[in-house]
Amino acid sequence: MAHEKNHDYHILPPSIWPFTGAVGAFTMLLGFVLMVSPQIQNTQPYVFLIGLAIVLYTMYAWWAEVVAESHAGDHTPVVRIGLRMGFILFIMSEVMFFSAWFWSFFKHA
Structure with a gap:
């Protein structure tokens, strides 16, 4: 009786993917800031790439859950x-x- 559906909508269980997406986006932002900051010399794009990998994995896993549902x-x-x-x-x-964007561009160009 507890799993009976009295509505037409699918109620989602709690998911970790919004949190991991936010962590990945923040890591990408931090990596980008570290790469372009003139005060920090010789910074490699590793932090940015780790954040990008987290975001891509989150997208893959989250969409896989939607397809499985x-x-x-x-x-x-x-x-x-x-x-x-x-x-x-x-x-x-x-x-x-994009219509507004190009309209404005061509009007003021």
Whole structure:
């Protein structure tokens, strides 16, 4: 009875991936600052590359979980419609952003 679903939505369990993504992004930022800082001489891009590896691994693992949830049947038709609409809205926002960007560029160029 505790696992019975009374709704059409998939409730996600707690995940570590947002935290690891934030740690990776912070490590990348720190590595970039260390690379471009004129006060620190001979800095290698190792910290930046470690952060990049953490972010890439997080993306891979998080998307693998989403695909596994999809194959497990956790994505109901309502969830699939929501994912589709979210993707469409994301693409539309990108089109509008770049339209405004190029409009401004060509107007003031």
